[in-house]
Amino acid sequence: MSYLVLARKWRPQTFSDLTGQEHVSRTLQNAIDSGRIAHAFLFTGARGVGKTSSARILAKALNCEQGMSPEPCNVCPACTEITAGTSVDVLEIDGASNTGVDDIRELRENVKYLPSRLRYKIFIIDEVHMLSTNAFNALLKTLEEPPPHVKFIFATTEPHKLPITILSRCQRFDFRRIPLAKVVARLRYIVDREGISISDESLAVVARKGDGSMRDSLSVLDQVLAFCGETVNDDDVVSLLGVVDRRLLLEASAAVLGRDTRSVLGVVARVDEFGYNMRQFCGELIDHFRNLTIMRAVGDAGDLLDLSEAELQSVREQASSALLEDLQRHMTILLRADGELAHSGYPRLVLEMALVRMATLAPLVPVGELLDRLGRIEERGSGVAADARASWRPSPPPEAGVAPVPRPAPSALAEQRPRPVPAGAEAKPPPSRSDSPVQEPRRTGDEWADFVAFVKGAKPRIGTSLEYGSPLHIAADRLEIGFPENSFALSSLRDGDAQASLKALAERFFSAPMTVALKVLTGEGHAPPNLLEKKRAEDEQRRTGLKRSAESHPAVSSALEVFDGTLAEVAPLGTRGKL
Template identity: 35%
Template sequence: MSYQVLARKWRPRSFAEMAGQEHVLRALVNGLDSGRLHHAYLFTGTRGVGKTTLARILAKCLNCEEGISSQPCGQCSACREISEGRFVDLIEVDAASRTKVEDTRDLLDNVQYAPTRGRYKVYLIDEIHMLSGHSFNALLKTLEEPPPHVKFLLATTDPQKIPVTILSRCLQFNLKRLPAVLIAEHLQHVLDQEGLSYEQPALATVAQAADGSMRDALSLLDQAIAFGSGEVREQETRSMLGSIGRDFLFDLLDCLAAEDGEAMLKVVGEMGAQAPDYSEALAELLTLLHTLALAQTIPSSVTEDVPQRERLLALAERLAPEDVQLFYQIALIGRRDLPLAPDPRIGFEMVLLRMLAFRPQSAAPSAPRVKASPQAQAPEPSRSPEKQAKAPMPAATPPPADAQQPVSAREAPAPVSQPVAQPAAAASADGAAWFDTIDTLALKGPARALAMQCEWVGYSGGKLRLRLDPNHQHLRNPALEQRLAKALGEHYGEDLQLEIEMRAPEGAIPAQLAEERAANRRQAAVETINQDPNVAAMRDTFGAEVINGSIEPID
């Protein structure tokens, strides 16, 4: 008997044989068993997750001679012919190869005729999104008034491209990518049934490489069987897939944990002897780091059947969670930039060396602030560079104080009972000093808002004169002015009278100065960040970007 490929031989013939997709199966089974049938079903999902397989089983359910149910007999001629792909009333169309409107019209012209043998005429249209606009229109007409003896089973990898008018007339089922664990289980089942020997980790490797597709997994398994002359061994499966052994990856991470660069490069040398695919190696390293991060956060996620469980847990213990995050980020970007490296191995080595170089010192504080001083300094490793690059919190240096600025109470705080600033000195105060004075007053709310809008005029003979723009007349009221006068009196150490003249200010008022200062401080913070060597290093190494407007000076 000729060899039949596994994907074909082990194609599920009933819902019970399907691996995964329980959510879809439950809905279909309930519908079939309670006689609630729809005239059009749409199965969506990536390649190899079972869309057409499911549709064929459904066709059997609808046409089994034993009656409509979720468990077709599998013995009657209808069931057998559908399984063998030669049932006359199951019309399978691959829309990818048939998009012309005439073809679809031909197809749909026959819709009106009753089925030849079966209960229903079933149209299975795969890759439905590939139909042309005209073909969709022809299909829509049929879907609007479907003959009772017709069922449409549509499948697509790209439902976004299907017109809403079609979508709204279909019962839609979204098939998920299959988890690697489930694929590995199924592969094991198949191999057990086939009586072939295998090494457990090889199945996990194949399942991982299949990337959620059972069909891909089974054809990879076919290759692995051929490669290993009837046996599935890990070493051979790995070299077939061009993937390196997990042991190497564990060794590399052990070296990183021990900060042993020499040993690390030795491991890379041993790896090199296998001529691995370095991009694939980085992908596997990323997967391992992800598993490690999971193990650190949710230890119960490392179940008994996880390969090399002991080593994984030991490593999860040795590495700090932030190191794992950092390594992941470095590997991710390293993989992206690998094609730019003069040689893949050099690129791979640099990624590892970078992990070593950027590994945070254990003595470093857990969240170092970016240094405010813009002087050049050697880049220091930091614990969470990506975070800082997104939301830098520099301790920005405020703009230098005005040298001619008179001494204000802010710089020389003293008990309020003693005069702290001579009225004579204050009398010649400029706008900046007046602003500083306001800052030292215990003023809040509307009283402070009033002061901020007033320009300093002078202070003599117990009278403090201010100027207010007539546009701000609404800020004035006797109670507020009394509060302001009292606060100023306490500041200058004598009772004073407040006089506010209503005239447009001649110079800058405190409110404007406050705005200017804030803008200057922001600008200084931006410059500090832009000149900071740590930030520059993150930019170069991780492709980090400083998000505009995210820099806020802090005191």
């Protein structure tokens, strides 16, 4: 006698045998009890969740010789023929191989005839979405108004491919994926009656491999039994199915939460040694940390997690010692690593670095603890923290009429000190205010800075270029300015109009005929710094002094000590938003 696989041997024969589809079985039973039986049913859902089995059970319940009842007797000739698939009045049609309009025309011809032995003639069309458009159109009228002795039961995994005209003529029942706990319970029921020794952990691995499908889970169990025999070892199940051992996931999460980088790298080495796919392991690890996060966030999350009771206990123990915020940060790192693994040529390295980063992640400090630390700062020293802002007030602005110390803008105030006149040259009277719109220079003691400010007030473009130059020589009748080689400022000043304007402004500033020479700095010798370099040096000196003052302040010192921090940036009060 040929062997009958477990999926066929233990196929549900009554509504009570259906696992995980109680909403469907109860509705159908109530419909039979009340006599409100539709002429067309549509069963939708994933593979192996009981659609065709429910169709057969419904056919038996409607045609049982003991009378229509919510549960078929499974002993009368009608029930046994339907179970064996030999009944002439219950026709199972494969929609994938009977897709044409001619097949539907033949079905319409058969609909006209009364059943030969049973109460109803029932047509079960599996994978009905495979029918052609013309076939659906040919079926519409018969499906809407069939003879009273005909019932249609359609089954499909892809209901979105059915025309809306078909969907509107059927009662639709959506079959759900079967929860892992119910699959494990059903598998335990089957193996106990088959006399097989297997642990709940192995059954959970088998059920997880089935991915919510009872038929797939039973097929996997058949494969395990063919390899292991009547006594099944946990390690054999893991190696046969090629799944990630959950003990590795628990070790990895324990090492991460315990900040043990050596153990983390050891787990990755074992994953590589066993030949597991790195991305598959990362995906399993993401799912495991998701379980930890949900367990930590909700508490009793057994109904939200697809885990067996033993696995739930392990997750519950690990989640109790972790912070929710840390688990969320670990999830973020794993999700980023999963994306990198899809394109990386070094999957082991990516996974190692992700787990090391998780294990060395700095723990978050609770807000309550931060508030306590702030309170301790305020209590230190007689009001040191309370007086901190008072000691950091900026200097008052200068009084009206007092000139500021930095480089001034040119103004029309005007007394110049007399300049020596070269021999043989006639002294020229200074131009009157009405002769030129250029303001008279203002003297601050820095002759080069005053000259640049004077030029910038008259010719902003030329003055801006002079800021990049270094004063090489300033004499009574000659001004030499040096610029870096290939400088844009130098090329703009060598323009004929710019050079003439610069010479005229120099003669006006120095009150004497002047020769202006523009030279290229070759790197030999030491040129004086230009104005921009001097300004940067002054700003750096000011920032250094400000930081040194801040570091020596008692309130800042206390804060750095309590929070174990470093001083990253210092700004005067009132200027933070302007930096």
